[in-house]
Amino acid sequence: MEKLLKDVLERVTPSKEEIDALNKFTKSVLRTANDVGIEATVQGSIAKGTWVSGTHDVDVFISFKEDVSRSKLEKDGISFGKKIIKKLGGKPELVYAEHPYIRSTIKEFTLDIVPCYKMKSASKIKSAVDRTPFHTEYILKNFSGTQANEVRLLKRFMQGIGVYGAKEKVRGFSGYLCELLILEYGTFLNLLSSSSKWKLGQSIDNEDFGTARNFDDSLIVIDPTDKNRNVAAALDKDKYEIFINACRDFRKKHRIEFFFPNEVESLSKDRLKKDLSKRGHLVIMEFKPPKVVEDILYSQLRKSAHTIVSSMKRAHFPVLGYSYASGELSHILIDLETEFLPKKQKVDGPPTDVDQKFQDEFAKKHKKRKTWISGGRWHVEIDRIHISPESLLNEIIKSPIDYGIGKYVAESLSKECKILASAEILDSDSEELGKFITSYLSKKKPWEW
Amino acid sequence: MEKLLKDVLERVTPSKEEIDALNKFTKSVLRTANDVGIEATVQGSIAKGTWVSGTHDVDVFISFKEDVSRSKLEKDGISFGKKIIKKLGGKPELVYAEHPYIRSTIKEFTLDIVPCYKMKSASKIKSAVDRTPFHTEYILKNFSGTQANEVRLLKRFMQGIGVYGAKEKVRGFSGYLCELLILEYGTFLNLLSSSSKWKLGQSIDNEDFGTARNFDDSLIVIDPTDKNRNVAAALDKDKYEIFINACRDFRKKHRIEFFFPNEVESLSKDRLKKDLSKRGHLVIMEFKPPKVVEDILYSQLRKSAHTIVSSMKRAHFPVLGYSYASGELSHILIDLETEFLPKKQKVDGPPTDVDQKFQDEFAKKHKKRKTWISGGRWHVEIDRIHISPESLLNEIIKSPIDYGIGKYVAESLSKECKILASAEILDSDSEELGKFITSYLSKKKPWEW
Numbered sequence: 001m002e003k004l005l006k007d008v009l010e011r012v013t014p015s016k017e018e019i020d021a022l023n024k025f026t027k028s029v030l031r032t033a034n035d036v037g038i039e040a041t042v043q044g045s046i047a048k049g050t051w052v053s054g055t056h057d058v059d060v061f062i063s064f065k066e067d068v069s070r071s072k073l074e075k076d077g078i079s080f081g082k083k084i085i086k087k088l089g090g091k092p093e094l095v096y097a098e099h100p101y102i103r104s105t106i107k108e109f110t111l112d113i114v115p116c117y118k119m120k121s122a123s124k125i126k127s128a129v130d131r132t133p134f135h136t137e138y139i140l141k142n143f144s145g146t147q148a149n150e151v152r153l154l155k156r157f158m159q160g161i162g163v164y165g166a167k168e169k170v171r172g173f174s175g176y177l178c179e180l181l182i183l184e185y186g187t188f189l190n191l192l193s194s195s196s197k198w199k200l201g202q203s204i205d206n207e208d209f210g211t212a213r214n215f216d217d218s219l220i221v222i223d224p225t226d227k228n229r230n231v232a233a234a235l236d237k238d239k240y241e242i243f244i245n246a247c248r249d250f251r252k253k254h255r256i257e258f259f260f261p262n263e264v265e266s267l268s269k270d271r272l273k274k275d276l277s278k279r280g281h282l283v284i285m286e287f288k289p290p291k292v293v294e295d296i297l298y299s300q301l302r303k304s305a306h307t308i309v310s311s312m313k314r315a316h317f318p319v320l321g322y323s324y325a326s327g328e329l330s331h332i333l334i335d336l337e338t339e340f341l342p343k344k345q346k347v348d349g350p351p352t353d354v355d356q357k358f359q360d361e362f363a364k365k366h367k368k369r370k371t372w373i374s375g376g377r378w379h380v381e382i383d384r385i386h387i388s389p390e391s392l393l394n395e396i397i398k399s400p401i402d403y404g405i406g407k408y409v410a411e412s413l414s415k416e417c418k419i420l421a422s423a424e425i426l427d428s429d430s431e432e433l434g435k436f437i438t439s440y441l442s443k444k445k446p447w448e449w
Numbered sequence: 450m451e452k453l454l455k456d457v458l459e460r461v462t463p464s465k466e467e468i469d470a471l472n473k474f475t476k477s478v479l480r481t482a483n484d485v486g487i488e489a490t491v492q493g494s495i496a497k498g499t500w501v502s503g504t505h506d507v508d509v510f511i512s513f514k515e516d517v518s519r520s521k522l523e524k525d526g527i528s529f530g531k532k533i534i535k536k537l538g539g540k541p542e543l544v545y546a547e548h549p550y551i552r553s554t555i556k557e558f559t560l561d562i563v564p565c566y567k568m569k570s571a572s573k574i575k576s577a578v579d580r581t582p583f584h585t586e587y588i589l590k591n592f593s594g595t596q597a598n599e600v601r602l603l604k605r606f607m608q609g610i611g612v613y614g615a616k617e618k619v620r621g622f623s624g625y626l627c628e629l630l631i632l633e634y635g636t637f638l639n640l641l642s643s644s645s646k647w648k649l650g651q652s653i654d655n656e657d658f659g660t661a662r663n664f665d666d667s668l669i670v671i672d673p674t675d676k677n678r679n680v681a682a683a684l685d686k687d688k689y690e691i692f693i694n695a696c697r698d699f700r701k702k703h704r705i706e707f708f709f710p711n712e713v714e715s716l717s718k719d720r721l722k723k724d725l726s727k728r729g730h731l732v733i734m735e736f737k738p739p740k741v742v743e744d745i746l747y748s749q750l751r752k753s754a755h756t757i758v759s760s761m762k763r764a765h766f767p768v769l770g771y772s773y774a775s776g777e778l779s780h781i782l783i784d785l786e787t788e789f790l791p792k793k794q795k796v797d798g799p800p801t802d803v804d805q806k807f808q809d810e811f812a813k814k815h816k817k818r819k820t821w822i823s824g825g826r827w828h829v830e831i832d833r834i835h836i837s838p839e840s841l842l843n844e845i846i847k848s849p850i851d852y853g854i855g856k857y858v859a860e861s862l863s864k865e866c867k868i869l870a871s872a873e874i875l876d877s878d879s880e881e882l883g884k885f886i887t888s889y890l891s892k893k894k895p896w897e898w
Binding site for chain 2: 277320340344442
């Protein structure tokens with residue numbers, strides 16, 4: 001185990017050259033900000049010294065006084081950002097978030113220039129990013145000795161098992177959450193030994209605020225800079241459980257793959273054909289991803305998948321599971337137990353003990369059909385609208401907004417969407433599609449490849 | 450309406466010849482009982498004068514003193530019964546009920562000689578039949594004028610719509626229940642106008658005992674001879690609702706078919722073929738009915754159908770409905786939305802927030818398979834045992850007792866059971882099968898043929 005962690009640490013700790021290059025870059029950014037007349041600070045994992053080797057994301061916050069209006073902050077934030085980037089020789093790019101901000105790729109770095117308010121207390125912040133400086137300050141003040149390395153181990157472990165990052169694509173553990181966990185448990189191994197016993201609703205309250213009971217999330221980690229905030233509020237329940245189970249599994253098998261998983265090996269065509277023949281019906285929507293930031297893309301993909309599954313279930317298609325992913329193309333996969341439903345559909349009407357009015361309405365609505373009572377309920381047989389999932393999907397593609405699909409995904413679907421069933425899936429030579437289906441069908445955990 | 454009821458009444462009121470023949474017969478039975486030295490009384494609808502023309506069932510009770518033991522009552526009941534039947538020139542036949550009794554067909558009559566205890570109060574009876582004399586007495590004492598005719602209308606109406614009779618085949622309204630309803634509402638039409646507004650849990654308490662609140666049945670009719678008994682306790686909920694709805698329907702359409710429904714017209718082969726093609730999968734078990742009394746046969750058929758449907762559902766077959774009937778042959782029909790299920794089966798495991806012990810057990814049980822977390826639950830994919838309902842039915846037929854099928858039906862199934870799906874159903878020339886399927890598929894109410 002010691003050897004394993006040492007190996008991992010060697011790979012995640014930035015080298016002297018890496019640190020020097022980064023320091024040189026951040027200094028030049030701060031100097032440039034000063035030159036254009038705005039107060040700037042480095043934030044995030046780089047400021048806290050908890051960044052993992054290979055990280056090239058640099059967050060620089062430019063701060064405005066509390067009495068500046070929101071619109072002025074946004075306007076000036078963008079214009080200062082542009083000025084700084086241009087002086088550094090980069091090409092500014094506008095990114096939409098709660099406040100829009102400027103991003104640029106300069107050398108190997110992705111630099112974000114984020115405007116924020118300079119506040120006295122984290123509990124009175126005006127927008128989400130205003131907290132960040134408080135988080136940086138808290139971690140810098142409380143971290144000791146080698147705890148940054150423990151955070152690196154934890155981040156790499158979480159990345160390996162697929163639960164690292166607060167972004168929509170993952171809905172996992174944020175960097176700050178990792179830092180607070182190490183602060184609470186001291187070391188990566190101590191955390192693992194504790195977390196393998198965690199239950200739903202586990203709470204951590206570094207500053208003993210006693211406010212954990214106000215939250216009803218899977219994991220509750222009270223923000224030491226704001227007692228009324230759960231740092232783990234956006235953590236997906238499944239990701240929380242996957243973390244706990246990975247911890248339990250890792251303690252039994254000390255394998256490097258928990259930190260550095262192998263690539264997914266796509267199933268061969270023969271194997272895929274055999275697997276599909278044993279299943280009901282797999283159908284995949286394939287379309288060009290809308291050109292929006294990743295968070296919005298994944299948020300809309302997730303909601304689209306949910307709404308499609310709900311529509312399928314409402315139309316009585318037996319959905320077993322679903323998945324979605326986006327790379328060159330976006331894919332939404334629906335896994336069904338059967339392909340076709342019969343033309344006739346049995347519809348449950350009102351129970352026979354509800355107000356007669358509702359029973360009469362049902363009878364009136366279906367007066368040309370035969371209604372009958374069975375099991376304390378009215379029933380009627382109607383002609384089914386969609387006898388195949390493809391038929392329903394085609395209708396969703398025709399009017400995605402009506403089905404609750406998000407705006408950007410809806411626009412993409414309206415342009416073009418292919419529906420792939422077994423034959424088309426087996427015909428495709430896309431490596432991306434192959435890996436996506438393999439991940440779904442194999443049910444292998446990332447560390448099991 | 451008046452004309453209609455008059456017509457019905459003409460058909461249900463026994464003629465003078467019919468009454469004379471019956472009186473002559475019952476007198477001879479009572480005389481014979483007296484000759485062999487046992488006290489006998491006529492009971493049931495004949496005693497109460499509420500019998501419908503064409504009734505040939507004569508119930509004669511022979512009564513024993515309270516201090517006679519059960520076994521002696523049974524032994525002597527049978528031997529007296531046999532003696533009476535033989536003297537009348539009939540062939541005695543043993544019928545199994547709570548106490549066995551003797552039955553015989555003599556001329557056009559079916560005569561039951563039922564042993565019972567002669568009790569002082571109906572609330573202290575030793576077996577169910579002991580109540581009957583109290584019921585007869587109560588009705589004779591309280592009925593006035595033409596109420597017997599009102600009962601005849603009601604019985605015929607209930608027979609027409611398929612809810613008359615307490616026997617297992619119907620689980621509907623008993624004759625005594627009909628009489629109490631007329632006692633409460635005065636006339637058939639008054640009852641109809643009230644019952645079309647009945648709700649679940651409607652209560653009637655002729656003697657104002659105030660005990661209705663102790664019951665939780667669809668309809669509560671307190672027995673005037675025993676305040677702790679609901680006369681409608683065995684009434685099937687669906688039959689209760691069908692009665693209410695037939696009342697509502699009849700008040701709109703005054704049609705003779707409510708009393709004397711037309712025969713079910715079997716669907717033509719072409720029509721049946723077309724109908725079946727629009728449905729998922731219909732499968733029928735066909736076997737020789739066990740040689741037991743009708744009540745036991747129908748009780749076992751009903752429970753068999755239930756247990757088969759439960760097994761189907763547990764095996765994830767989407768059951769839409771079922772039906773059973775028995776004539777020359779017994780049939781149990783299962784109506785499914787789809788025919789085949791895929792070879793792979795997704796199984797839901799424990800939720801991720803239950804005690805770790807249960808999660809470990811699940812992991813251990815499926816250690817050679819891939820388990821995964823989704824939606825707060827463990828899942829695993831296994832090889833399905835039965836991919837068609839026929840496969841499961843064949844297993845049930847092989848070991849019916851293990852599946853909870855009643856003894857007598859189980860014996861019949863073990864001897865021979867055919868499984869009929871679309872092809873076999875369309876091949877069959879059985880009129881009985883044709884009507885059975887037609888009734889199920891058409892969803893027509895008896896008065897709609």
